[in-house]
Amino acid sequence: MSWRPPVPLGYLESIQAVGGFAAPLLAGGSFTMAVLALQSSVPGPSVVSRWPNAALALFITAGLLQIATVQATAWTRRYTCTPEDLLQWFPGDQIDGAPDRFLTNMQASHLRQAYRWAGAARGLFHAGVVALVCGLLVTCVPHGQVTGPRWAVIVVCAAGVVGELLWLVRAVFLDRGLRREAWPALGVPVLIAAVVIASVVVEGRQVRVAGAVVLLLCLLLCLLPAGRSVVSVVSLGTGAAALMFAVPAWIVAVVLLPVLVLRGRMVVDLTRRQLALSR
Secondary structure, eight states: OOOOOOSSTTHHHHHHHIIIIIHHHHHHHHHHHHHHHHHHTSSSTTOOOSOHHHHHHHHHHHHHHHHHHHHHHHHHHHTOOOHHHHHHHOTTSEETTEEOHHHHHHHHHHHHHHHHHHHHHHHHHHHHHHHHHHHHHHHTOOSSOOOHHHHHHHHHHHHHHHHHHHHHHHHHOOSHHHHHHHHHHHHHHHHHHHHHHHHHHOOSHHHHHHHHHHHHHHHHHTTSGGGOOHHHHHHHHHHHHHHHTTOOHHHHHHHHHHHHHHHHHHHHHHHHHHHHHHO
């Protein structure tokens, strides 16, 4: 009988670093930003964001997710043990210096539980980072017309959101085939969100035309064999036409909602398939 090592070998230690240092730090920063957003939500000259309540909700969500990360990390540590620990605790369960079936089964059982809580901690941490960066993005959208320098800030924040999502896909989907399917599955909702937000922030025919072109690009992605969906194609085509005819942004968002739901289900299915391969 032999021990079962964690894969990657430093995976559980990395989760301890995330939950022991990074998550508490980001939780404190998120709640600090929530306090500032709460002060900005009061009508008056102190209002700096177009959607202060949305920013407040995102910052609070980010802080709570990071607290949940700390809790999941604590449970990961609860099931983390090394072969040396087991041999020291159960010195009689060895055969010629090698562990017997009892010890190897115990180590494998604890490792499965540690994997489960480590996966939860990692998912909560990434979700908290995405919520935090999205909160910063929403906060940067001012009242009235968006000036050139503010556009630069918004682009930087949007790049942060996209970068975190790209990192998330690369970290979660280790299988190359699943990763290729995950790129369009997650990219389409991101592009849709960008189009809806842009149509709200900036008015003009050029923005509507550009948004319609992006939605048609998403439509082509939905025609790929991995994520082909008639509902998504119809929804995206209708959304593109609605943009061209200057339909209110909230109606466009409702029209595109089926695409977001289907893509979300696709991401969940891909995640389950990756977890099944990792076991």
